[in-house]
Structures are given as C-alpha cells and as structure tokens.
Amino acid sequence: MKSLSRLLLPLAASLAVSVTAIAASPLLDADRTAIAVQLRDKAQADSGAYPIVEDLTTRIGPRMGGTAADARAVEWAVARFRELGYDKVWTEPVTFPVWDRGIEVARVVEPYPHSFAIAALGGSVGTPEGGITAEVVSLPDYQALLSATAEQVEGRIVYIGNRMRRAKDGGGYGEAVIARSRGASKAAALGARALLIRSIGTDVNSRTPHTGMLSYDIAFRKIPGAALSNADANVLEHMLAEGKPVTIELHLGASERGEYTSQNVIAEVTGREDTGKVVLIGGHLDSWDLGTGAIDDGAGVAITMAAGKLIADLPRGQRPRHTLRVVAWANEEQGVWGGNAYGEAHKDEVADHLIGFESDFGAGRIWRFDTRVPEAALPLMDAIAEVLKPLGIERGNNTAFGGADVSAMRQNGMPVAGLVQDGSKYFDYHHTAADTLDKIDRSDLDQNTAAYVALAYLVAEHGVPGHPGSTQAQKQDD
Amino acid sequence: MKSLSRLLLPLAASLAVSVTAIAASPLLDADRTAIAVQLRDKAQADSGAYPIVEDLTTRIGPRMGGTAADARAVEWAVARFRELGYDKVWTEPVTFPVWDRGIEVARVVEPYPHSFAIAALGGSVGTPEGGITAEVVSLPDYQALLSATAEQVEGRIVYIGNRMRRAKDGGGYGEAVIARSRGASKAAALGARALLIRSIGTDVNSRTPHTGMLSYDIAFRKIPGAALSNADANVLEHMLAEGKPVTIELHLGASERGEYTSQNVIAEVTGREDTGKVVLIGGHLDSWDLGTGAIDDGAGVAITMAAGKLIADLPRGQRPRHTLRVVAWANEEQGVWGGNAYGEAHKDEVADHLIGFESDFGAGRIWRFDTRVPEAALPLMDAIAEVLKPLGIERGNNTAFGGADVSAMRQNGMPVAGLVQDGSKYFDYHHTAADTLDKIDRSDLDQNTAAYVALAYLVAEHGVPGHPGSTQAQKQDD
Structure with missing residues (x-):
C-alpha cells in the first residue's frame, strides 16, 4: 500500500x-x-x-x-x-x-408559389441544366415507397414524409434514415426524377434542413436527392392535403470532382x-x-x-x-x-x-x-x-x-x-x-x-x- | 330577462x-x-x-x-x-x-476563413461592387458606439454585440433594437464602412439571423447594415477575444427600386x-x-x-x-x-x-x-x-x-x-x-x-x- x-x-x-x-x-x-x-x-x-x-x-x-x-x-x-x-x-x-454541394433551390410552382429551405443529400448528383420541374407524389415513409407502383411514381418527384422519433439512445435514427440513404435508388427504380424527404431530425419546428449521405444502388439511374426542413415539409403537406397537384421546381448544383x-x-x-x-x-x-x-x-x-x-x-x-x-x-x-x-x-x-x-x-x-x-x-x-x-x-x-x-x-x-x-x-x-x-x-x-x-x-x-x-x-x- | x-x-x-x-x-x-x-x-x-x-x-x-x-x-x-x-x-x-434584399454574404478573411449566416437589415443600401473588406471594430452596445471615436471606427466595419433580454412583455426589444435602427448612421458619422450587429432576438443558440428595419439619418452617408445570427456572433466574438485583427468581407445586394x-x-x-x-x-x-x-x-x-x-x-x-x-x-x-x-x-x-x-x-x-x-x-x-x-x-x-x-x-x-x-x-x-x-x-x-x-x-x-x-x-x- x-x-x-x-x-x-x-x-x-x-x-x-x-x-x-x-x-x-x-x-x-x-x-x-x-x-x-x-x-x-x-x-x-x-x-x-x-x-x-x-x-x-x-x-x-x-x-x-x-x-x-x-x-x-x-x-x-x-x-x-x-x-x-x-x-x-x-x-x-x-x-x-x-463532393461539392453547389446551389440548392426548391420552389413550388403550383398551386402556390413558395420557396423551400432544403439541403442536398451528400453524394447526390445535381439536377440537369434547367432543373427538374415535376409533380410531387407523396409517400408517408420508405415502406410505402417499397410498395408504390411505377404508375404512381414515374416522371415525378417522390416526397417521403416520415418523422423521426426522439429517443435517448438515438433509436429513432435507424428507422427514419433509410428514407434518406436508400430512397433515391428505390424511387429511381420506379421512374422517379428526384427524391425529396422530410429532414431526418427530431426538431419538429425548425427551418434548418438536415443533410447526410445517400447511397446509390448501382443497378439504377442516379437521381438527385434533397431534404426539406421540417417546417417546409409541413408547408408541402398542407398543400398536398388540399388534393390539388403540387408541382416543384428543383435545382441542385451538387457534383463530384476527382x-x-x-x-x-x-x-x-x-x-x-x-x-x-x-x-x-x-x-x-x-x-x-x-x-x-x-x-x-x-x-x-x-x-x-x-x-x-x-x-x-x-x-x-x-x-x-x-x-x-x-x-x-x-x-x-x-x-x-x-x-x-x-x-x-x-x-x-x-x-x-x-x-x-x-x-x-x-x-x-x-x-x-x-x-x-x-x-x-x-x-x-x-x-x-x-x-x-x-x-x-x-x-x-x-x-x-x-x-x-x-x-x-x-x-x-x-x-x-x-x-x-x-x-x-x-x-x-x-x-x-x-x-x-x-x-x-x-x-x-x-x-x-x-x-x-x-x-x-x-x-x-x-x-x-x-x-x-x-x-x-x-x-x-x- | x-x-x-x-x-x-x-x-x-x-x-x-x-x-x-x-x-x-x-x-x-x-x-x-x-x-x-x-x-x-x-x-x-x-x-x-x-x-x-x-x-x-x-x-x-x-x-x-x-x-x-x-x-x-x-x-x-x-x-x-x-x-x-x-x-x-x-x-x-x-x-x-x-426594397430588395439581394445576396447576403459575410466571411471572415483573417485570421480564420469562415462564412457567417447574416440577414441584411431592411432598407439597407447594398455594398459597392466588389463588396467591403475591412477590419472589425467590436463594441458591446449602442451606448459604446455613442462614445466611440473616429480613430477607432474610421474605415472599419462596426460590430455591435449586445444581447437581447427575454421578457414576457417584450421589454428587452426596445433596449436592444436601437443598435439595429440607429447603429448604421451613428457608425457612418464616425467614418465606418458598414454595420454588423448581433441579431436582435432572444434565441441564444440559433443560426437564423433576424432582419428588421434600420433608419438612416439624412445627415450622414448611408452605409450597409446586416445582422449576424447569434451563433455566428459568438464565433466572431471568440475570434475577437484572441486579440488579433479580424477582417471581414461583406457583400450585400440590397437595393431600392421605385x-x-x-x-x-x-x-x-x-x-x-x-x-x-x-x-x-x-x-x-x-x-x-x-x-x-x-x-x-x-x-x-x-x-x-x-x-x-x-x-x-x-x-x-x-x-x-x-x-x-x-x-x-x-x-x-x-x-x-x-x-x-x-x-x-x-x-x-x-x-x-x-x-x-x-x-x-x-x-x-x-x-x-x-x-x-x-x-x-x-x-x-x-x-x-x-x-x-x-x-x-x-x-x-x-x-x-x-x-x-x-x-x-x-x-x-x-x-x-x-x-x-x-x-x-x-x-x-x-x-x-x-x-x-x-x-x-x-x-x-x-x-x-x-x-x-x-x-x-x-x-x-x-x-x-x-x-x-x-x-x-x-x-x-x-
């Protein structure tokens, strides 16, 4: 001792x-x-x-x-x-x-002109010159995307609206993040032109979008992916709730360079x-x-x-x-x-x-x-x-x-x-x-x-x- | 009855x-x-x-x-x-x-390259072509600006760092907002090139800058004014605390049109x-x-x-x-x-x-x-x-x-x-x-x-x- x-x-x-x-x-x-x-x-x-x-x-x-x-x-x-x-x-x-982020612009063209706060998902490709303007098809979560049809999705921008669960051990992340990590290729497989998701985050009232990586499945075309802030996702959902077609114009300058x-x-x-x-x-x-x-x-x-x-x-x-x-x-x-x-x-x-x-x-x-x-x-x-x-x-x-x-x-x-x-x-x-x-x-x-x-x-x-x-x-x- | x-x-x-x-x-x-x-x-x-x-x-x-x-x-x-x-x-x-907002860019050139989230103050003039690059002079509040000297301020970007007090009746607003409403002309009177303020808001941990009007005193030159988010104001203050000169480059596209x-x-x-x-x-x-x-x-x-x-x-x-x-x-x-x-x-x-x-x-x-x-x-x-x-x-x-x-x-x-x-x-x-x-x-x-x-x-x-x-x-x- x-x-x-x-x-x-x-x-x-x-x-x-x-x-x-x-x-x-x-x-x-x-x-x-x-x-x-x-x-x-x-x-x-x-x-x-x-x-x-x-x-x-x-x-x-x-x-x-x-x-x-x-x-x-x-x-x-x-x-x-x-x-x-x-x-x-x-x-x-x-x-x-x-990977370069580049510009990020998303705006509703119809029915109500509106700009959204978005963040490109890491690794996303950019949009073609002139951007992508397409109608939104709204899906509640990644599971719904798995059971969606090409008829619903083809030529459209897929929006996935799942909300992440708050938990001390972060257990809500895995459930929610699959929409971000796998959504683009699943949507592309059905002919979608782009992916928009509700941010994977537990802030229910924030205007700050959450970025993070997506993964492309090499079997499918790479389509651009971005996250809406939770507040902007709410606005989109309010619009969609009216039942009229919602058209969004999306510009992402994201690119890979060497x-x-x-x-x-x-x-x-x-x-x-x-x-x-x-x-x-x-x-x-x-x-x-x-x-x-x-x-x-x-x-x-x-x-x-x-x-x-x-x-x-x-x-x-x-x-x-x-x-x-x-x-x-x-x-x-x-x-x-x-x-x-x-x-x-x-x-x-x-x-x-x-x-x-x-x-x-x-x-x-x-x-x-x-x-x-x-x-x-x-x-x-x-x-x-x-x-x-x-x-x-x-x-x-x-x-x-x-x-x-x-x-x-x-x-x-x-x-x-x-x-x-x-x-x-x-x-x-x-x-x-x-x-x-x-x-x-x-x-x-x-x-x-x-x-x-x-x-x-x-x-x-x-x-x-x-x-x-x-x-x-x-x-x-x- | x-x-x-x-x-x-x-x-x-x-x-x-x-x-x-x-x-x-x-x-x-x-x-x-x-x-x-x-x-x-x-x-x-x-x-x-x-x-x-x-x-x-x-x-x-x-x-x-x-x-x-x-x-x-x-x-x-x-x-x-x-x-x-x-x-x-x-x-x-x-x-x-x-009044058009236009672009808003503020970045630290020295000592540590850094971009700030800012909002132009309503009614502000824009920066000249090429922006304004100048050293920052930091003042704790509007009162300090009133007792500042031309020697301190001339040719510089004035930063006012006062924090707004939270109150049920909003009583902290009047005390704090004078930095936003009157700061630009007071700074201009001492030869400043631009005004930056800590956002007039009670969010101590937000990245969202607060806009709002400034008023120009017709007796003085109009200089541009913008607000830093509280989080960015903190970063600036951490830099200033080291005692080295801090140089900021500011671009504001604000303008009036008809x-x-x-x-x-x-x-x-x-x-x-x-x-x-x-x-x-x-x-x-x-x-x-x-x-x-x-x-x-x-x-x-x-x-x-x-x-x-x-x-x-x-x-x-x-x-x-x-x-x-x-x-x-x-x-x-x-x-x-x-x-x-x-x-x-x-x-x-x-x-x-x-x-x-x-x-x-x-x-x-x-x-x-x-x-x-x-x-x-x-x-x-x-x-x-x-x-x-x-x-x-x-x-x-x-x-x-x-x-x-x-x-x-x-x-x-x-x-x-x-x-x-x-x-x-x-x-x-x-x-x-x-x-x-x-x-x-x-x-x-x-x-x-x-x-x-x-x-x-x-x-x-x-x-x-x-x-x-x-x-x-x-x-x-x-």
Missing part, C-alpha cells in the same frame, strides 16, 4: 474511501485505479475539452471532407496534439472522391512499458459543411484529445502499461473513409489493438458503458464499470457498436467499448447549420472526458483478457 | 351563472353581455383562426411589401373576408418604396344600427421575406378575421349596435405604411372610430387588458375586463400602445386598447426564417380570438364614453 498512499496524496479523504472500495476488486491494480480515479475527477472538474472544441469551431469552422478547411483542420489537429504534449504525432493518408487525399491525424501517449500495444480512441475531424461541426464531431475530437492530454501530463511511472492512441478521423461523414483506411492499413495489427471506442454521438452526458470483448474480459470490464459509476454511468451490454470509425478494426477482431451518450437532443441539430458550439454544455463535456480517461487508462493498464494481444502480453509477463 | 333567457339557450348552466354575475354590472347590457360571453366561449372552443393562418402561410408564404406575394396576399385577404361572410370588403391604396402600391384590405361586419361608427381591429398582412410570417403577423390577421367572422355569423338582431371593421394592414414591417396611409385617409373620422387595437405580438396567450380611453370610459372598460377575466386576462393600465398600425389614428385622437400577449418566446423567431406555422399553438390562438371577439363586441355595443363619437351617439339616443 505504500505506493498507493503516495499516489493518493492529492486526493481528498472521501475519494480515498471510494478508491479503497474499488481497489477491493482483485482484478484492478489498486495503485493504478487510484490514478484512474484521480484522472476521472480532475477531468470532471475541468477537463480542458471545451476550449479545444471552441478553438476548432472558431478557427476552422465547417470542415467537410475535400474542402480547403479539411486541410486546415488536419494542420490544426497536428499542431494541437503537439501543443497538448502527446509523444508522437503523425498522419496517415485517406483518399476519397470530392479525388482528394486527406489525413487521419494520429497521436500517442506512450505507455510506461511501451509494449507497442494501444488503446484506440478518437472522434472524427471532418464535419458537414452547414454548421461548424461542434457536436458532430468537434465534441468527440475534444473529449478524446483532452483525455489523452490528462494521461500525457502524468509522470512516466504513473502512466498505464500500454499506449493510448488518439485518432482525429478523416471524412467519416461521406462514408467512413478514415476508419476504413485505418482498418485496411492496420488489419494485421489487431493483436496490438487492445480495444477501440469512438466518441461520435454529440456532447450529451454518458449514461451507459457497453463493451464487445471476449467473455474472459467481462469481469474486468465490470470492475472498471465501478470506477465509471460515480459519473452516473451504468453497466450496459456486451454488444457495443464502438463507433463508425473503429468498425473496420472491430470487424478485423478488435474488441470495442461504447461510452453511450444521452442523445435526446442530438438529432435536433445533427447535420444542420445549427450544429454550433452553443449546443455544448461544458460540464457534460467534462463528464464525457472523465469517462474516456478512466476507461482508457484502466484498459491500457490491464489489457483485455482473452484478446490475442492481451494474452500474448500476459505470456510475456509470466 | 326574457330575451336573455332566449339567448342563453345554448349555454351550460355554469356559464349562465358567470353571465349573471357579469350582468350585475349596471354598465353592461345583460343580454348583450350574454352574447359576448357566448362568442368568447365559442371562440375558445374552436375559433376558426388556426385554419386561416395555416391557409395564409401555406398559400402565400412570405409576403414582403412590394413583392409578387404581397399582391397575392391582398387577393387572398379580399377573397377570405368574403368567404367568411363579412358584409363589406374593400381595399385602400398604400404606396411605398420597394414605388409600389399595395392595399390595406378592409372588411366590415355591419352593426345592427349601422351608425357609421366602427371598432377597428386587425393585423398586418405583410411579413418579412425570410419566414412565412406565421407569428408576425399571420396570427394577428387570423385572430381578428376569425373574431369578425364569429360576429358576422350572428343574426342581425344579436349583433352589436355599431360596426366591426377589420383591417389586414399593408407593409407594416418597412415603416407602418398601411397604418399611416389609413391615418391620413381617415384623419377626419376620429369620431367614427370608437376604439382601435391591433394584434401584432405573436400568438402567445393574452394575459393583460390595457386601454387608452377617456377617464369617463374607465368604469365600462373595468366591467368589460370582468368578461375577459375567465380567459386568464388581468386588467392592466390606461396607457395602451394599441399597435403600430393604429398609432396614426391614436395620434389623431382615437382611443385604443391592448390585449397584451405573452411574448416570452416571440423574439426567438421574430423576423427570421423560423417564423413558421409550427410556432403557433392552436388553443392559444383560440384564447386570443376569444378575447378579441368579446372586447370588440362589447365596445361596439356600448361605445367609449367620453370619446366624441360615443358622446354624439348617446346624444342621438337621448
């Missing part, structure tokens, strides 16, 4: 009690847990994450993949990791096609044993172009950068055994390009990746700790969950998603965790012009960082039993 | 009790009060106002003075008054200069004695171009149209003695052109205008009943206040404003009333793209209409003691 007492010097008595309680778990090293608790509580008091996202949204603002701001964001991330005292900072190339190479920005805080094994965390550096990408995903970048900085500030002897690797991922929005490039480049290094988890669900408080780890690691994860508990975090399930950018590595065999945020308000602002710094609560961001630093520290210390990397490490120990 | 019993047939017993209580006031005719109470309660149950504003915002949408939609709105109002069964419908011309003649649309429900005397109510038909003008002022048009329709539906014998006149005012937003034209055209008819009041403060519930009437009319107004009380409306003061569009007639000597709405949320959406139908609560709108119909009915019945028109009327009675 000598070293524990030394480490506990800066801690208050009450804290020492909770640490002792946690240290009772035979699975966690007592000294190291005390450090994790210190880091957790330091982060919760003032994690340093907020100034990072303030800086990113102020200096760079929107940073869509392939834009000039994408390059500036990469420079920013490299410089910022260095300033924060990370031991190693490097970049790895990520190449993708560049390829661009951005960078995953990667930084490490070397572990005290420098084993070559890493805990992989991060957020994605790119954002959509409409807002300043504060909650999607400046918050994730800031939370994970700040968590790493707290560990970087520790004396080498107090660091965890293994290394913490933080990635500011490139172009997640347009197809998880950064995560997939990393998965490809590092596919033979699964054993060196102890666990991965990404912060990419806004800036709400974390309320649940999920994992996807080998059975043998569950007792350790349950013990770690006790350290997260004082943050208001409950232990969840072992079917964690991990995050889009670590999915390729997860599929390669890397264990993942999920520090699940409260996403109740996330889809009010997601992919809109309203994704700005003011949506972030500073203390919530600190709570996030507290969870990230504690979890990252303890897994970097103890590894993930049952995972090849950890087994190997244990063998070396034996 | 015979006629009262007959009139009360459709009323529930509990209502009859309250009517009896009110009828105890010797100042109000019992039979007529019973009708007013019936109208009030009918309106509260379903006033018909909501479908009117739904229709206006759907069929016409934004209807800025001088646009094609202004003309369509006039046609709409004429047709709608007729459909509602008003006895007389006519228009009176209102001529004003036409004159346009719109119309006040006027409709009457003739009183049973057709005395030629009127109670004057209304809302303004025009709106800003950014939203669909639902709360400013589709709501006011709908509330007053629906109130009149409830009276129009009465058999002639149950109508009030005098006439109800409802006006859908032309171009209030750009300088109260409709109200002023009416004041000029009808300045010799003050004696025929018993009272006037306008609904132009959104769609929140009415919570106070103010008046500005001769002393002799106060007991009557207090008695009428008892009829409004069940709607949750308290009796206010005798210094009512009446509304912008009745101000000219008020200055001519017409008494006014004020059915004061809860404006707590009004300035979140005021003059923005977010002023759309979804901001209106149907039951609140019904409560408004209930107050309008009851007050209008009772004053149209009893007149305003002490006002020339009413005195004269009483003389004829004697």
Whole structure:
C-alpha cells in the first residue's frame, strides 16, 4: 500500500474511501485505479475539452471532407496534439472522391408559389441544366415507397414524409434514415426524377434542413436527392392535403470532382512499458459543411484529445502499461473513409489493438458503458464499470457498436467499448447549420472526458483478457 | 330577462351563472353581455383562426411589401373576408418604396476563413461592387458606439454585440433594437464602412439571423447594415477575444427600386344600427421575406378575421349596435405604411372610430387588458375586463400602445386598447426564417380570438364614453 498512499496524496479523504472500495476488486491494480480515479475527477472538474472544441469551431469552422478547411483542420489537429504534449504525432493518408454541394433551390410552382429551405443529400448528383420541374407524389415513409407502383411514381418527384422519433439512445435514427440513404435508388427504380424527404431530425419546428449521405444502388439511374426542413415539409403537406397537384421546381448544383487525399491525424501517449500495444480512441475531424461541426464531431475530437492530454501530463511511472492512441478521423461523414483506411492499413495489427471506442454521438452526458470483448474480459470490464459509476454511468451490454470509425478494426477482431451518450437532443441539430458550439454544455463535456480517461487508462493498464494481444502480453509477463 | 333567457339557450348552466354575475354590472347590457360571453366561449372552443393562418402561410408564404406575394396576399385577404361572410370588403391604396434584399454574404478573411449566416437589415443600401473588406471594430452596445471615436471606427466595419433580454412583455426589444435602427448612421458619422450587429432576438443558440428595419439619418452617408445570427456572433466574438485583427468581407445586394402600391384590405361586419361608427381591429398582412410570417403577423390577421367572422355569423338582431371593421394592414414591417396611409385617409373620422387595437405580438396567450380611453370610459372598460377575466386576462393600465398600425389614428385622437400577449418566446423567431406555422399553438390562438371577439363586441355595443363619437351617439339616443 505504500505506493498507493503516495499516489493518493492529492486526493481528498472521501475519494480515498471510494478508491479503497474499488481497489477491493482483485482484478484492478489498486495503485493504478487510484490514478484512474484521480484522472476521472480532475477531468470532471475541468477537463480542458471545451476550449479545444471552441478553438476548432472558431478557427476552422465547417470542415467537410475535400474542402480547403479539411486541410486546415488536419494542420490544426497536428499542431494541437503537439501543443497538448502527446509523444508522437503523425498522419496517415485517406483518399476519397470530392463532393461539392453547389446551389440548392426548391420552389413550388403550383398551386402556390413558395420557396423551400432544403439541403442536398451528400453524394447526390445535381439536377440537369434547367432543373427538374415535376409533380410531387407523396409517400408517408420508405415502406410505402417499397410498395408504390411505377404508375404512381414515374416522371415525378417522390416526397417521403416520415418523422423521426426522439429517443435517448438515438433509436429513432435507424428507422427514419433509410428514407434518406436508400430512397433515391428505390424511387429511381420506379421512374422517379428526384427524391425529396422530410429532414431526418427530431426538431419538429425548425427551418434548418438536415443533410447526410445517400447511397446509390448501382443497378439504377442516379437521381438527385434533397431534404426539406421540417417546417417546409409541413408547408408541402398542407398543400398536398388540399388534393390539388403540387408541382416543384428543383435545382441542385451538387457534383463530384476527382479525388482528394486527406489525413487521419494520429497521436500517442506512450505507455510506461511501451509494449507497442494501444488503446484506440478518437472522434472524427471532418464535419458537414452547414454548421461548424461542434457536436458532430468537434465534441468527440475534444473529449478524446483532452483525455489523452490528462494521461500525457502524468509522470512516466504513473502512466498505464500500454499506449493510448488518439485518432482525429478523416471524412467519416461521406462514408467512413478514415476508419476504413485505418482498418485496411492496420488489419494485421489487431493483436496490438487492445480495444477501440469512438466518441461520435454529440456532447450529451454518458449514461451507459457497453463493451464487445471476449467473455474472459467481462469481469474486468465490470470492475472498471465501478470506477465509471460515480459519473452516473451504468453497466450496459456486451454488444457495443464502438463507433463508425473503429468498425473496420472491430470487424478485423478488435474488441470495442461504447461510452453511450444521452442523445435526446442530438438529432435536433445533427447535420444542420445549427450544429454550433452553443449546443455544448461544458460540464457534460467534462463528464464525457472523465469517462474516456478512466476507461482508457484502466484498459491500457490491464489489457483485455482473452484478446490475442492481451494474452500474448500476459505470456510475456509470466 | 326574457330575451336573455332566449339567448342563453345554448349555454351550460355554469356559464349562465358567470353571465349573471357579469350582468350585475349596471354598465353592461345583460343580454348583450350574454352574447359576448357566448362568442368568447365559442371562440375558445374552436375559433376558426388556426385554419386561416395555416391557409395564409401555406398559400402565400412570405409576403414582403412590394413583392409578387404581397399582391397575392391582398387577393387572398379580399377573397377570405368574403368567404367568411363579412358584409363589406374593400381595399385602400398604400404606396411605398420597394426594397430588395439581394445576396447576403459575410466571411471572415483573417485570421480564420469562415462564412457567417447574416440577414441584411431592411432598407439597407447594398455594398459597392466588389463588396467591403475591412477590419472589425467590436463594441458591446449602442451606448459604446455613442462614445466611440473616429480613430477607432474610421474605415472599419462596426460590430455591435449586445444581447437581447427575454421578457414576457417584450421589454428587452426596445433596449436592444436601437443598435439595429440607429447603429448604421451613428457608425457612418464616425467614418465606418458598414454595420454588423448581433441579431436582435432572444434565441441564444440559433443560426437564423433576424432582419428588421434600420433608419438612416439624412445627415450622414448611408452605409450597409446586416445582422449576424447569434451563433455566428459568438464565433466572431471568440475570434475577437484572441486579440488579433479580424477582417471581414461583406457583400450585400440590397437595393431600392421605385414605388409600389399595395392595399390595406378592409372588411366590415355591419352593426345592427349601422351608425357609421366602427371598432377597428386587425393585423398586418405583410411579413418579412425570410419566414412565412406565421407569428408576425399571420396570427394577428387570423385572430381578428376569425373574431369578425364569429360576429358576422350572428343574426342581425344579436349583433352589436355599431360596426366591426377589420383591417389586414399593408407593409407594416418597412415603416407602418398601411397604418399611416389609413391615418391620413381617415384623419377626419376620429369620431367614427370608437376604439382601435391591433394584434401584432405573436400568438402567445393574452394575459393583460390595457386601454387608452377617456377617464369617463374607465368604469365600462373595468366591467368589460370582468368578461375577459375567465380567459386568464388581468386588467392592466390606461396607457395602451394599441399597435403600430393604429398609432396614426391614436395620434389623431382615437382611443385604443391592448390585449397584451405573452411574448416570452416571440423574439426567438421574430423576423427570421423560423417564423413558421409550427410556432403557433392552436388553443392559444383560440384564447386570443376569444378575447378579441368579446372586447370588440362589447365596445361596439356600448361605445367609449367620453370619446366624441360615443358622446354624439348617446346624444342621438337621448
């Protein structure tokens, strides 16, 4: 207990009690847990994450993949990791096609002249010269499109009006977003000229449309797709309710132009044993172009950068055994390009990746700790969950998603965790012009960082039993 | 009491009790009060106002003075008054200069490239060809501009950052709006090249800028003026906080082009004695171009149209003695052109205008009943206040404003009333793209209409003691 007492010097008595309680778990090293608790509580008091996202949204603002701001964001991330005292900072190339938004105009020609606030869907083709003027066929949801006939749809603009359900876990997104992701090709298959959808968002009274990617099925013609703001979708539905034909004129200047190479920005805080094994965390550096990408995903970048900085500030002897690797991922929005490039480049290094988890669900408080780890690691994860508990975090399930950018590595065999945020308000602002710094609560961001630093520290210390990397490490120990 | 019993047939017993209580006031005719109470309660149950504003915002949408939609709105109002069964419908011309918004672009050149969401201020001149690129001088409020020096301001873009205070009675507006209305000329007097302000609105986290008129002082050069959304103002302030020079490039395509003649649309429900005397109510038909003008002022048009329709539906014998006149005012937003034209055209008819009041403060519930009437009319107004009380409306003061569009007639000597709405949320959406139908609560709108119909009915019945028109009327009675 000598070293524990030394480490506990800066801690208050009450804290020492909770640490002792946690240290009772035979699975966690007592000294190291005390450090994790210190880091957790330091982060919760003032994690340093907020100034990072303030800086990113102020200096760079929107940073869509392939834009000039994408390059500036990469420079920013490299410089910022260095300033924060990370031991190693490097970049790895990520190449993708560049999509330009261009102009976006939708207006009702008949029966009542009216302009709509719209956003082209990411990856959409543009309209032909002169735009598209066609009657609207209205469908309540994607299911209705699946059962629509060519007679209903041919030559028309398909409108899909489904409203997204609000939920703490964001569960309404999957149900609703299929209209955006798959609607264009399904409509094209029936001869439609364009797709308009009610924005995939939970703001029922906003004038800000929500962008986001669509996917084309190569079997069908590419038709343009755009989202109406919820308020404009209401207006369209009021018009349609009269039963008269509604004709819309649509102009989208969207286009693809060549390829661009951005960078995953990667930084490490070397572990005290420098084993070559890493805990992989991060957020994605790119954002959509409409807002300043504060909650999607400046918050994730800031939370994970700040968590790493707290560990970087520790004396080498107090660091965890293994290394913490933080990635500011490139172009997640347009197809998880950064995560997939990393998965490809590092596919033979699964054993060196102890666990991965990404912060990419806004800036709400974390309320649940999920994992996807080998059975043998569950007792350790349950013990770690006790350290997260004082943050208001409950232990969840072992079917964690991990995050889009670590999915390729997860599929390669890397264990993942999920520090699940409260996403109740996330889809009010997601992919809109309203994704700005003011949506972030500073203390919530600190709570996030507290969870990230504690979890990252303890897994970097103890590894993930049952995972090849950890087994190997244990063998070396034996 | 015979006629009262007959009139009360459709009323529930509990209502009859309250009517009896009110009828105890010797100042109000019992039979007529019973009708007013019936109208009030009918309106509260379903006033018909909501479908009117739904229709206006759907069929016409934004209807800025001088646009094609202004003309369509006039046609709409004429047709709608007729459909509602008003006895007389006519228009009176209102001529004003036409202001075009044009393009609006503001971007930070240094230190961090960034685009801002802005709205040109109504009446602003445009920027010269090539725009204006200049360093920003930041001032906390209009007072600071008054004490600024030419040295600070000359050749620069003045930014005024004051934040508007939220208040039920909208009291924060006057304090804040002077930056918008007077800032440009004060800045020009010190040699500034343009004015940027933080939007005059209570939304602290919105990306929608608030437009609204500025006024030029003829003594100074006209410089362009625009409002930043609150979120963009925050970004600018974060940049300024670093202490480095911030340079902005501003392009405004705003311009004036000739004159346009719109119309006040006027409709009457003739009183049973057709005395030629009127109670004057209304809302303004025009709106800003950014939203669909639902709360400013589709709501006011709908509330007053629906109130009149409830009276129009009465058999002639149950109508009030005098006439109800409802006006859908032309171009209030750009300088109260409709109200002023009416004041000029009808300045010799003050004696025929018993009272006037306008609904132009959104769609929140009415919570106070103010008046500005001769002393002799106060007991009557207090008695009428008892009829409004069940709607949750308290009796206010005798210094009512009446509304912008009745101000000219008020200055001519017409008494006014004020059915004061809860404006707590009004300035979140005021003059923005977010002023759309979804901001209106149907039951609140019904409560408004209930107050309008009851007050209008009772004053149209009893007149305003002490006002020339009413005195004269009483003389004829004697």
